[in-house]
Amino acid sequence: GAGVSQSPSNKVTEKGKDVELRCDPISGHTALYWYRQSLGQGLEFLIYFQGNSAPDKSGLPSDRFSAERTGGSVSTLTIQRTQQEDSAVYLCASSLGSAGAVGTEAFFGQGTRLTVV
Amino acid sequence: GESVGLHLPTLSVQEGDNSIINCAYSNSASDYFIWYKQESGKGPQFIIDIRSNMDKRQGQRVTVLLNKTVKHLSLQIAATQPGDSAVYFCAENKDDYKLSFGAGTTVTVRA
Numbered sequence: 001g002a003g004v005s006q007s008p009s010n011k012v013t014e015k016g017k018d019v020e021l022r023c024d025p026i027s028g029h030t031a032l033y034w035y036r037q038s039l040g041q042g043l044e045f046l047i048y049f050q051g052n053s054a055p056d057k058s059g060l061p062s063d064r065f066s067a068e069r070t071g072g073s074v075s076t077l078t079i080q081r082t083q084q085e086d087s088a089v090y091l092c093a094s095s096l097g098s099a100g101a102v103g104t105e106a107f108f109g110q111g112t113r114l115t116v117v
Numbered sequence: 118g119e120s121v122g123l124h125l126p127t128l129s130v131q132e133g134d135n136s137i138i139n140c141a142y143s144n145s146a147s148d149y150f151i152w153y154k155q156e157s158g159k160g161p162q163f164i165i166d167i168r169s170n171m172d173k174r175q176g177q178r179v180t181v182l183l184n185k186t187v188k189h190l191s192l193q194i195a196a197t198q199p200g201d202s203a204v205y206f207c208a209e210n211k212d213d214y215k216l217s218f219g220a221g222t223t224v225t226v227r228a
Contacts, residue, residue: 041220045215
């Protein structure tokens with residue numbers, strides 16, 4: 001597709017289970033971001049990829065969270081031993097270069113709504 | 118700490134009127150700002166951006182104003198339409214790649 005694609009769109013999981021969230025960025029976009037949005041809140045930065053490397057993981061809230069990107073394309077965000085406070089919408093975005101350079105605005109996917117019960 | 122914030126969490130506007138959404142930022146070193154629109158159940162959608170070497174930029178029905186002296190950013194929407202109802206976020210470029218977002222302003226357009 002032409003846009004950023006995320007799957008699944010909705011995920012309900014039991015507390016303590018692991019979940020994997022997937023992001024397919026726009027083809028050719030080297031930069032990829034994960035954000036988290038809690039209900040009624042702004043976007044919280046989680047991690048940034050440039051190609052396959054992640055120069056900034058500072059936003060990951062705990063060691064239960066990890067992310068990888070392979071082939072400079074698809075990224076997965078993994079949450080281990082999910083907790084109820086992990087419930088949120090997880091948004092992925094991609095851009096041609098790092099956000100801030102001319103013409104490199106970040107395009108967002110529709111997000112994965114995660115509910116931990 | 119550094120943050121981006123919006124002055125008002127909600128804004129109600131009559132259809133056809135102009136809307137002004139405000140945002141204050143604290144990092145004087147930021148050089149790139151973006152406005153995003155987020156409709157219910159969707160991801161944020163890029164509206165318009167502006168660099169710190171500009172104080173005004175216009176798009177289709179939207180204008181972004183940047184006042185670096187008071188670290189203030191605003192989004193003006195002309196002739197607001199029902200389809201403009203959404204949450205609007207300002208974002209600040211930090212460290213040349215990380216966008217920091219404010220909490221958002223919910224705009225409701227009255228018919």
